[in-house]
Amino acid sequence: MKLPGWKEMPEGIVILEAGNSREYETGSWRTFRPVLNKEKCINCLFCWIYCPDSSILVENEKMNGFDYSHCKGCGICSKVCPVKAIDMVEEVTV
Amino acid sequence: MKTKNLLALEGNQAIALAMRQINPDVVAAYPITPQTEIVQVFSEYVANGEVNTEFVTVESEHSALSACVGASAAGARVMTATSSQGLALMWEVLYIASGARLPIVMTVVNRALSSPINIHCDHSDAMGARDSGWIQFWSETVQEAYDNLIQAIRIAEKVHLPVMVNMDGFITSHAEEVIEPLSDEDVRSFVGEYKPTRMLLDVSNPYTIGPLALQDSYFEFKRSQAEAYKQVIPVVREVAEDFAKISGRKYELYEVYNLEDAEIGLVVLNSAAGTAKDVVDTLRTQGKKVGVIKPRLFRPLPVEELKKELSHLEVIGVMDRADTYGGFGGPLFGDIRSILYDSPNHPVILDYIYGLGGRDVTLEHIHKVFEGLESVKSSCKVENLVNYIGIRE
Numbered sequence: 001m002k003l004p005g006w007k008e009m010p011e012g013i014v015i016l017e018a019g020n021s022r023e024y025e026t027g028s029w030r031t032f033r034p035v036l037n038k039e040k041c042i043n044c045l046f047c048w049i050y051c052p053d054s055s056i057l058v059e060n061e062k063m064n065g066f067d068y069s070h071c072k073g074c075g076i077c078s079k080v081c082p083v084k085a086i087d088m089v090e091e092v093t094v
Numbered sequence: 095m096k097t098k099n100l101l102a103l104e105g106n107q108a109i110a111l112a113m114r115q116i117n118p119d120v121v122a123a124y125p126i127t128p129q130t131e132i133v134q135v136f137s138e139y140v141a142n143g144e145v146n147t148e149f150v151t152v153e154s155e156h157s158a159l160s161a162c163v164g165a166s167a168a169g170a171r172v173m174t175a176t177s178s179q180g181l182a183l184m185w186e187v188l189y190i191a192s193g194a195r196l197p198i199v200m201t202v203v204n205r206a207l208s209s210p211i212n213i214h215c216d217h218s219d220a221m222g223a224r225d226s227g228w229i230q231f232w233s234e235t236v237q238e239a240y241d242n243l244i245q246a247i248r249i250a251e252k253v254h255l256p257v258m259v260n261m262d263g264f265i266t267s268h269a270e271e272v273i274e275p276l277s278d279e280d281v282r283s284f285v286g287e288y289k290p291t292r293m294l295l296d297v298s299n300p301y302t303i304g305p306l307a308l309q310d311s312y313f314e315f316k317r318s319q320a321e322a323y324k325q326v327i328p329v330v331r332e333v334a335e336d337f338a339k340i341s342g343r344k345y346e347l348y349e350v351y352n353l354e355d356a357e358i359g360l361v362v363l364n365s366a367a368g369t370a371k372d373v374v375d376t377l378r379t380q381g382k383k384v385g386v387i388k389p390r391l392f393r394p395l396p397v398e399e400l401k402k403e404l405s406h407l408e409v410i411g412v413m414d415r416a417d418t419y420g421g422f423g424g425p426l427f428g429d430i431r432s433i434l435y436d437s438p439n440h441p442v443i444l445d446y447i448y449g450l451g452g453r454d455v456t457l458e459h460i461h462k463v464f465e466g467l468e469s470v471k472s473s474c475k476v477e478n479l480v481n482y483i484g485i486r487e
Contacts, residue, residue, distance in 0.1 A: 003310055006317035011254060012195035013315055014292070015302040 022070070027055075030073030032088040034066050040085035047077035047086060098274055105267040108240040108275070109175065109201050109259075110135035114145055115281035116247055118199075119170035119288070122150035122161035126180040127213045128263040129203040133175060155180035159187040159198075166196035167303050169293025171247070174198065177263060178205035181219045185226070188256075192227025193319060194304060197250035197257070200228075201243060204364065204415075205263040206451045214452020215263040217363065217415040221425045227319065229257040229326060230393040232363045234349075236261075236271035241343060242390070244276070247285045248333045253326050254291070262365040264452065280340045323394040330391055347396045349388040350403060352378060356385030358467045359404060361430055362413040363389060366448070366455050370413070373460040384464055389426075397433050404430070405437035409471045411463050415449045423447070423480040442470055445480045459484050 010016055043063050048056040055071035057064045066077075078086040103111065109132045113121070121140075125133045140149040148165075152158045155176050166172045176184060181202055191198050202220050206212040220230060231246060233239035239261040246257040261267060276284070292301060307315050330347060338344040351371050353359055362370050367388035377384045387403055389396075404410060412431075414424020422428065427445035434441055446463050449455045463483060470476055 004314065006314040006321075009311075009314050009318040011291075011318070011322075013193050013304055013307065015305055018300045018302075020302075 025069045026053075027067070027069045027071050027073075030068075030071060030091055032073045032075060032090055033068065034071065034073070034075070034077050034086045035089050036063065036065055037085045037087065040083050042083055042085075044082060046080045046082060050076050050080045052076065099277070100272050100274055102270050102272050103236060103275075104131070104270050105236045105239055105261050106131035106203065107135055108236045108271075108273055109243060109261075110139070111275060112240050112243045112281070113173055114139045115276070115278050116171075116173065116244065116285050117145045117282070118147055118173040120148045120150065120162070120165035120172045121174060122152050122158045122165065122172070123174045124152055124155045124158045124176070124180060126155070126177045128205055128215075128267045129175050129177040129180070129201070131267070132201060132203070155183040156187060159184040159191065159200075162198045162200075163187060163191050163194065163196060166191070166198050167194065167293070168295050169290045171251075171288040172196075172198045173200065175201040175203070177203045178207055178213075178219045181223060182207060185223070188223055188226040188228060190304070191256045193315070195254040195319070195322070197247075197254055199243065199246045199250050199257050199259070201239070202258050202260045203263045203267045204260050210451075212451040213263070215265050215365075215415070216450045216452065217260075218417070218450075220258060220260050221416040223258065224393060224425055227255070228393065229253075229255055229323075229391070231257065231259045231390055232388075232392055233259060233261040233266065233390075234365055234367045234388060235273075236266060236269065237273040237343075238345075238390075239266060240273060240275065241337065241341065241345065244281055244284060245330075245333050245337050245345070248336075249326070249329055251288055251290075252329045252333070253322065255322060255326070260364065265365045274341075276341060284336065284340055326394050327391070327396055327399075345390060347389070347391045347399055348403070349386075349390065351386040351388070353385030353387055353403060353407075355383060357383040357408045358411070358464065358471060359384070359407040359409075360386045360411045360413060360460070360463065360467075361389070361404075361426060362386060363392065363415065363426065366413060366415070366460075369455055369457060370460050373457055373464060376457075376461075377464060382464070382468070392426075395429055395433075400430070401433050401437060404434060404441065405439065407441045408439075409467045410434075410441050410443045411467045412443060412445050413463070414445055414447050417447050417450070427480070442474075442476060444470065444476065444478075446483050447480065448483045453484050455484060 055067040412427040423445035
């Protein structure tokens with residue numbers, strides 16, 4: 001994301017685009033990242049329901065990985081997965 | 095001949111009258127001496143149904159200005175008033191209002207800050223808010239305070255910045271003066287309908303106000319805010335032109351009094367300017383080339399304009415009704431010296447701190463100031479750059 005110069009700043013400390021928070025990457029301080037084992041996954045989407053940060057990517061009603069730009073690595077998805085299809089892997093080893 | 099509509103009003107009553115005529119959408123205010131009467135009289139207008147204002151009675155000045163910020167962001171025309179400790183309690187919200195570019199208009203009835211506790215006039219309250227990003231007008235008389243407040247609405251809403259209108263506590267706020275108010279219709283059409291460029295209550299155009307801006311953006315926001323003050327002076331002049339058409343009273347950025355051919359000049363804010371002008375009249379009859387300049391717009395500081403008015407002087411006295419404890423003279427002194435630092439003839443500039451805590455400033459005091467400046471002019475010797483007048487040794 002290219003940051004605007006001071007002449008391009010909107011007047012009065014405002015953000016004019018609604019829903020812009022997804023542009024702000026908050027996944028940089030994760031210690032453990034969730035990694036999906038597609039072979040085990042049964043697409044129950046428990047992870048999608050429980051993820052507090054909307055970081056489970058779903059396509060055609062199927063679990064399709066993680067939004068690593070916003071996932072904080074809390075591990076809830078891994079904990080709630082009934083088939084142990086999500087492993088938490090230390091970032092440095094990935 | 096059209097008869098003039100003249101009224102004998104105290105400063106606070108005149109401010110309340112102006113507020114009634116402006117009829118703001120929201121007023122959130124907390125009473126404090128010597129501003130109390132503004133809130134009291136205005137609340138009577140509210141109770142009598144003479145205004146449509148939503149009057150928010152709050153538990154402190156911090157809350158008063160916070161409520162003003164919320165109402166202004168929501169799209170309302172908002173006014174308030176305070177003094178001294180009240181303004182000090184508003185301090186953090188002052189910066190929020192100016193940073194968010196909210197056109198709130200506030201009367202400040204200048205009063206000394208504690209400690210020791212004191213209810214009388216000096217300028218330490220507003221001078222403490224000097225760098226907060228609020229436009230500051232200063233008013234010598236009741237008439238000027240009334241006129242400045244009405245013009246402040248138009249200016250604030252045009253430049254999207256909050257405005258503070260100052261007048262001296264008790265000396266002006268409680269002094270009865272015959273003034274010529276405008277008609278209600280004239281004020282209403284002069285201020286017009288407030289049309290904010292954006293407002294939170296406009297649900298079809300949602301936006302975020304007041305988000306966190308860290309190392310990557312804070313500086314750009316503040317730099318763009320700094321730029322906003324450059325548009326203020328032309329707007330102040332334009333609004334003054336329009337105001338002259340309905341009132342017959344033409345205001346400049348400052349008032350000059352016998353300054354053009356003067357060799358010695360005095361810079362003074364608010365009510366003491368009247369005393370200074372009186373002394374100048376006397377000294378002029380003795381052939382002394384003395385004059386006065388009374389800044390009306392103090393923030394943003396009209397740097398180039400003041401430089402032009404002052405640089406021909408040989409000796410300048412700056413009257414400060416506030417001190418900068420541990421600093422170098424009063425706040426006005428610092429500004430005036432800085433403005434004239436690179437003027438070719440380098441006037442000698444002295445500071446006179448006066449009237450703290452409501453200590454009276456008399457004709458004698460000002461005579462003494464001019465005597466001191468004259469001896470500096472003839473001897474070219476300066477004993478003290480920063481002086482305190484009217485003080486027991």
